[in-house]
Amino acid sequence: MVETSGNSELEELSSSPLDSNSVGSINGDNLDDSFDQSIDSDGTLENSLQDSFIVDEVEEELGNLNLVSDHACAYCSIDSPTSVAKCNDCKKWFCNSKIGCSSSHIVNHLVASHHKVVSLHEDSDFGDTVLECYNCGCQNIFLLGFVAAKSEAVVVILCRLPCAQTKNVNWDTDQWQPLIDNRQLLSWVAEEPSDEDKLKASRITRSQISKLEVKWRSNKDATVKDIEDLEAQEEVPTALLKYTDAYEYQRTFGPLVLHEANYDKQLRESQGLEHISVTWTLAQKNQYLASFMLSTYDSNDLKVNVGDEMILRYSGLLHPAWEGRGYILRLPGSIQQEFTLELKKGSKNPPTNLNTGFTAEFVWKGTTYDRMQDALKKFAVDKKSISGYLYYKILGHDVPEIKFDVNMPKDFTIPNFTALNQSQKKAISHVLQQPLSLIQGPPGTGKTVTSAAIVYFLSKMHKEHILVCAPSNVAVDHIASKLRDMGLKIVRLTARSREDVESSVMDLSLHNLLKRSAKGELKRYLNLKDSGVELTNKQSRAYVKLLRKLEFEIFKKADVVCCTCVCAGDRRLERKFKYVLIDESTQASEPECLIPMVKGAKQVVLVGDHQQLGPVILDRKADKAGLKQSLFERLIQLGHVPIRLEIQYRMHPHLSEFSSNTFYDGVLQNGVTIEERTISNNSFPWPISDIPMMFWANYGREEISANGTSYLNRIEAINCERVISRLFKDGVKPEQIGVVTPYEGQRAYIVQYMQMNGAMDKDMYLNVEVASVDSFQGREKDYIILSCVRANDQKSIGFLVEPRRLNVALTRAKYGLVILGNPTSLSRNSTWNDLLVHFREKGCLVEGTMDNLQLCTVQLTRAKKRSRRFQNADQNGSWQFDDGNELQEVPFFNNREVEAHSLMSFGGQALDSVFMPSSNLSSFIENQNSHPDNAVAISTSVHSYQNRDEKNHANSNDSQPRRYQKGTNTPHYDTVEVEDAENHINPLKALNSLVSNK
Incomplete structure (x- = not known):
């Protein structure tokens, strides 16, 4: 438990820094000892240092040494004890500032390294404390939050699952809040460094931070200096619309494929995990199956498929060292949260009497990329x-x-x-x-x-x-x-690693056709191999020859x-x-x-x-x-x-309307009628009884998931369970329902929450498929629930800005669609704004409880419109002027030194946040002013209106600066808000960096 003053409010704990004036000093390893020996018990300097000139000289020399304390931030060197925290996995210290990052340095490191345990400095208000759950001892910082004790002036740190879901008379668990908010530790856990500390901090960019994290994997003592000494990375060619010849085509795509291969290899090899628990089962043909969870896994970040190879190791004291290889048989999903690995035939017997102390690693194979390179070469x-x-x-x-x-x-x-x-x-x-x-x-x-x-x-x-x-x-x-x-x-050819994977067309697969067609000597060899007998060299040569001959005959008949x-x-x-x-x-x-x-x-x-x-x-x-x-x-x-x-046969006509008008020029016709997609005697509380869709406004905040690389939203998960339970009561079967979400963290949390808190039989929830939007492409369910997840102060919506992902999510349902999301955040994106307006016009945008849904009255944020200068923006992230001159892409999630929330659109889509170095602030303002038709107003606590915007705004009751495009009476909004509290940038000079680094 953490004790607080009796007068403190719960809200202050989650938002306000503690009242502390302690500032850490920059010390060397033995600096404190040397000063302790030079100061007497009264705190006065000994005679050897009484001369102020000598003191000044010593201080100047110490300053020139530029020594850094042991607990200084490994990114920026900030070392205030109340502002730093230690990663207990790698023993490095990091501060709680966001210099050069969209996350605080400690959170950024934990996410990048897949580390999860944090402790505070001994001179902090809480002392040398490892943050952990008071109830179960869980130390995963991404799972930890706090609640207030009902009878004492203390807060209790509890994990999100299961402890915060457990009712307790002493704790108000309904008020649980995460220790990480807005990708930063709460200020009472670790303070935001002072302005003075930030001015002294070492400058570091997002790119340097990313490279440093990669470098630490091979050299734990690497510093920013090591990164700066590295040669600039080789630039990759840009794909073209047209190519002179096949050699130019190969020279373009070859390096791109290589870059993707190297990144895939690096990512896959970093996903291994030690100290995992394994459950063993013995399958048919006496093959062992190992099931385990990987907390580092995120399906959005890693290409992992059934049939991929993994290594499982044991090197503990309870059994001789063991290593086994196998193929992934099942991936984490709604039915189970574990990987299931089928060990290869002939593998050494595993230590099935043990369940803990194992290490799992992904095996990277470049076959996919090699075949792409072969095809490029062959084409040339x-x-x-x-x-x-x-x-x-x-x-x-x-x-x-x-x-x-x-x-x-x-x-x-x-x-x-x-x-x-x-x-x-x-x-x-x-x-x-x-x-x-x-x-x-x-x-x-x-x-x-x-x-x-x-x-x-x-x-x-x-x-x-x-x-x-x-x-x-x-x-x-x-x-x-x-x-x-x-x-x-038909002959279905599969990779050898997938030959044992169940499918609907296994009877058509080449390996099964071979087994059924094999006769004589070949059949004998196949039986020997199935029983695990190793063939001699002579037998292997004969086997391969016979096998290829039969394969040729099977292909010839197909x-x-x-x-x-x-x-x-x-x-x-x-x-x-x-x-x-x-x-x-x-x-x-x-x-x-x-x-x-x-x-x-x-x-x-x-x-x-x-x-x-x-x-x-x-x-x-x-x-x-x-x-x-x-x-x-x-x-x-x-x-x-x-x-x-042009004729769709899946969706209720009302469900297809928005997608048809938005993505397909309104030409989609319905091959099914309203009657064919209406279920009689259905009591589900649709806002409009004959329109089976609704957008249910949810106002919970997003949180970082347990693995640190994804997001979840507890309120949406709670309401997702309520929707599913209501559908169950109406007689809908679990197999008819699908839950889709862009985030792996939300997918996993929804599955866990339903198992712990579902109002109906737990087995029913197990058969509800909960999956990512991406994995649902090409599939359908009778009822779809879409959980949008994102809700933050910056109104950033991440993956959801991709309109094609929205199109997929909206078009999976046959009979009914429920969307759970924050309309205020989502409406800043033009496509989502159009969707919300569509639902509102249909009377299907609602809020309240499931049993008392009311029309949602929230004012939708004005959709961000695209500036005419950037109307040629492409979807890969580059902006182009109307004259065709390309602007360097502005990274909008990570590389920020100054943060602006722009109402411009990027790559054809609304832009959530644009980040730019403050050194580029002046040139763009001049550039903008030279184009009156493209004037952009800056909105901060004080608005500045340029050119005709000032006149338009002065004559308007609208709260936002307004300007009109040529030849139209339609107002065009291009507002940019600049947060300058951290960087002290004059907001009137802040706009230029939107397209900086040209």
């Missing part, structure tokens, strides 16, 4: 790898259009299959006659069915093998299932081979394919799409939707350089018009 040097027409089209050259002269089907019907609609028939007819086709399939329009139908007719017309690919195994399995239903002979884009580079698939279809192609990077295309393609069909989520690129530099753009999108930019499917 092998003329037979792809047709000339496709070659020049990919490079972006102007090529005379080609139309194949083919015998078109008289009737686009498929035996025993659902009839196709007119837009689907139109798409198929177009594809069969073109060497390159793009099909855009908005949500619910049946693009997988259309893709399968295209493959069916190509197969019947040409009687040749067709290669069908997609970026993910789930998408490949889905289309393979459709093709099987159409009566085609009509279609289905695999992921990366798997298309497998050596088992050495044959040529003239016809290639790539489903969900907008989720693949361009080099990934190239892998199946360079296997001799002459006719290619790309199916996808560029209004939904694109490829996942981990490396920020590669992302910004253009690796995130799919080939599908670039071809559209080159003028290739996609064929769009």
Whole structure:
């Protein structure tokens, strides 16, 4: 417990610094000792130091030594005992300032290093204290918060789960608040350093901090000086719209793929964790399964898939050292929160009598990236790898259009299959006659069915093998299932590491077809391998020869081979394919799409939707350089018009309306009626009974999740459970409900909360799928609950600024949609503002309790409009003037020295925060003033209005500065608020840095 004065208020504990004047001194290791010996008991200097001249001389020499105390911040050297905290994992000290960071230095380090235990300085108000839960001893700072004791003037530190969820007569657990707020320790835990301390602090940038954290992994004693001495990182090339030749194409994408590979490797290898607990089970074929949790895991930050390899180690005292390798069988999800690893056949027996003391590590394999590089090389040097027409089209050259002269089907019907609609028939007819086709399939329009139908007719017309690919195994399995239903002979090729993974098309997989077809000697070898017997060298050579012969025969008999884009580079698939279809192609990077295309393609069909989520690129530099753009999108930019499917069969008509108008030009038609998507006798409290959707305004604050790398919102989680429980009472089954959220932290918290506090049978909640928005793409549920999570003082909404993510989230539900979010924060983004206005106009924007929902009266923040000067902003983060001159990207989450909240839009989307070095403040003001039509007003505690804005504002009752765009009477808001309390920047000079470092 932490004692407080009797007059203190709970609010003051969470917001106001303690009244302390203690300031830490800059000391060397033995400085305190030397001064102790020079001062007598009365506090006067001994004779040797009584001469003031000598004292001044000593002080000057000590100052010149520039010594740093042991508890100085490892980033900036601030060492005030009341402002620093120690990371107990690495024993480094960090302060609670945000100099150069969007987080305080201690919080930034904990997040970057995946460390979680913090202690305070012995001279702080609480002494040398390790912060931990009073009830259970949990020391994870990201789980800790405080409540007030009811009978004493003390606060009690408790963990968020489970202790803060436990009712206690002595503690007011309903008032629990986290120790970290706004990515900073509360001021009563560690004070914000004083202005004087900040002026003395060493200057450090966000980039230097990031590099320092990486350097510490290999050298724990590295300093900023070591980072400054490193050579500048090699610049990566920027992806182009057009390429001169395939060599320029390879020189551009090759380094981008390499950067992504290096970042993926570094990230994956940093995700290992020591001291984990393992649960052992023995599966079929006597293979051991190990289940464990990794607190460092965040699905948003790491590409981890079923089938990936991991290492499990034990090096404790209770058993001889052991190491086992295996493949991931299951990932954390709504049913279980653990990784499940299947140990490889032939692995040394694990210490199953032990459950603690293990270490888990991810194994990085560069196969994916190697195959991309191989495809780029093949595209450049092998003329037979792809047709000339496709070659020049990919490079972006102007090529005379080609139309194949083919015998078109008289009737686009498929035996025993659902009839196709007119837009689907139109798409198929177009594809069969073109060497390159793009099909855009908005949500619910049946693009997988259309893709399968295209493959069916190509197969019947040409009687040749067709290669069908997609970026993910789930998408490949889905289309393979459709093709099987159409009566085609399918071979499903999977990576060897996924051969034991359950799927709906296991009977089509190559390895199972081999087992069923194997005879004689080959069958004997397969049985020996399955039983764990190691073959001799002679037997292995004979086995491989027989295996490849049978593989060739199986492929030869197939009509279609289905695999992921990366798997298309497998050596088992050495044959040529003239016809290639790539489903969900907008989720693949361009080099990934190239892998199946360079296997001799002459006719290619790309199916996808560029209004939904694109490829996942981990490396920020590669992302910004253009690796995130799919080939599908670039071809559209080159003028290739996609064929769009226009009839959706998934959503209640009211649910599809906003998405159709916002993302698809209002052309989507409904293939289902309101009656078909209305459930009778449903008592769920929809605000408008015949419109099954609502935005329920929730005003809880976001918190950092247990792993430090994600967010959660407890109020939204509580209300999510209430919505689900109400649906259960209406007879909705768990399998019909899906919960989607952009954040792994919220996903995990919702699952835990429902298990602990669900009003219904706990097993029912286990069968409700809770997943990320990204993982729900291409899928559907009868009812969807979207938890938005973000709610902070800066009104930053993170992942939610991506309109394509919003589009995916809104289009998963068939019968009903509930959105939980903070309308004040979200409405600052133009797309979200449009959505909130849409819900308000429908009477579906509500607040209150589940049993007493009322129309929400909160005033929506004005959506941020894009300045005309920046109307050509691209989605990768660069701004361009109307004259085409590109501005350097302004990082808007991390690299801030001065923080501004801008009502401009960035990359076509509203900008939450823009960060800029104060050294660039003057030039942009001059630049802005030279363009009267683009004047921007600054809003601080005192507003300054420039040029005609002043006149417009003076004649207006509006509270914001107003200006009018040319040729319109529509007001245009471009307000910038500059927080200068920390940097003492004159707000009238602060605007220039919005596009600094040109």
